[in-house]
Amino acid sequence: xxxxxxxxxxxxxxxxxxxxxxxxxxxxxxxxxxxxxxxxxxxxxxxxxxxxxxxxxxxxxxxxxxxxxxxxxxxxxxxxxxxxxxxxxxxxxxxxxxxxxxxxxxxxxxxxxxxx
Amino acid sequence: xxxxxxxxxxxxxxxxxxxxxxxxxxxxxxxxxxxxxxxxxxxxxxxxxxxxxxxxxxxxxxxxxxxxxxxxxxxxxxxxxxxxxxxxxxxxxxxxxxxxxxxxxxxx
Numbered sequence: 677x678x679x680x681x682x683x684x685x686x687x688x689x690x691x692x693x694x695x696x697x698x699x700x701x702x703x704x705x706x707x708x709x710x711x712x713x714x715x716x717x718x719x720x721x722x723x724x725x726x727x728x729x730x731x732x733x734x735x736x737x738x739x740x741x742x743x744x745x746x747x748x749x750x751x752x753x754x755x756x757x758x759x760x761x762x763x764x765x766x767x768x769x770x771x772x773x774x775x776x777x778x779x780x781x782x783x784x785x786x787x788x789x790x791x792x
Numbered sequence: 793x794x795x796x797x798x799x800x801x802x803x804x805x806x807x808x809x810x811x812x813x814x815x816x817x818x819x820x821x822x823x824x825x826x827x828x829x830x831x832x833x834x835x836x837x838x839x840x841x842x843x844x845x846x847x848x849x850x851x852x853x854x855x856x857x858x859x860x861x862x863x864x865x866x867x868x869x870x871x872x873x874x875x876x877x878x879x880x881x882x883x884x885x886x887x888x889x890x891x892x893x894x895x896x897x898x899x900x
Contacts, residue, residue: 680835711890718879718890724808766835780826781888783835 677702680784681769687789696753697787699767706772708750709781712736713764726751754789761791771783774777795819795882801895804874810867812894814880817861824883825856827865829876830893835881839865870898 686706689695699708699775707726711719722733725744739758744750750769765788768781797815804810816825824843828836840847840854842863851864857879867874879893 718892731863732851764833768835780838780841782838785833786833788833 680767680769680782681785682765682784685785685787687787689789689791691703691791692756693791695761695789695791696751697765697767697789699750699752699784700748701750701767701769701782701784702748703769703782704747705769705782706747707770708744709770710734710740710742710750710752711766711768713766713786719766722739722752737744754791761789764788793881795879796890796891798878798880798891798894800892801897803897803899804867804870806872806898806900807869810865810870810874810896810898812865812867812880813862813879814864816880816882818880819860824884825854825860825863826854826881826888827854828881828890829874830860830879831876836890839878841883844897870896872898872900874898 683698709724710722713719720736723734723741723742725731726745728744731742731744739755741753760790764786766786767784770779770781824841826841827839830836840852842854842856856863875898877893877895879890881888
C-alpha cells in the first residue's frame with residue numbers, strides 16, 4: 677500500500693524545545709516537500725529536496741531545518757528559533773520535477789503541532 | 793505570491809454541477825494549471841491538471857480558456873463529500889504556490 681506517512685498526527689511541545697516531525701514515503705519519489713498551513717490560509721513552502729543529500733529553502737525556511745539522508749525520509753525540525761511554530765505541517769512527495777513536465781504532489785495526512 | 797485568484801467561497805446544491813473559477817492572467821507558456829482540494833484537517837488531494845487543452849478524469853473536468861488566463865474546475869454532480877477548500881495552482885519549476893483557495897459548501 678503506497679503512500680506518505682506523517683507521525684504523530686498531533687504533537688505538543690513546550691516553548692524553547694526543538695521538535696522533529698517525521699515524513700516517510702514508499703512511492704519511490706525523488707522529490708519531497710514540507711509545507712506549513714495556518715488557519716484559514718493556504719500552504720507555504722518551508723523546504724524541498726529533489727534528491728538525497730540535497731535540499732533547498734522555500735519561502736519560510738527560517739527557524740526550520742531538514743535532512744535527506746535516505747530517499748524515503750525527509751524529517752523536519754522545528755527549532756526554538758521559529759517564532760510562531762504552532763501550525764499544521766504537511767509533507768509531500770513527487771517524481772523528479774523537470775522544467776516543462778507535469779507532475780503532481782502527493783500529500784501526507786499532516787501533523788498538527790502546538791507549542792505552548 | 794500564488795499567481796492565481798479565486799473566489800473566497802461558493803455554495804452548490806447536492807446533485808448539481810459545481811463550477812469553480814480561477815484567474816491566472818500572468819501564466820507563462822509552459823506552466824501548468826493544477827487543482828487540489830483539502831478536506832478539513834487532511835492533506836490536499838490532487839484532482840486534475842492541464843496545460844492548454846480541456847481535461848477530464850473520474851473526479852472532474854478542467855476547462856482552460858484559449859488565452860490560458862483563466863480556468864474552471866467542474867464537478868459534474870456534487871455530493872456532500874465534495875465540501876472542501878479547492879486550490880487552483882499555477883506550477884513553477886520546482887514548487888507549487890497554494891493560495892487561500894475557494895471554500896465550496898455542498899448543501900442538501
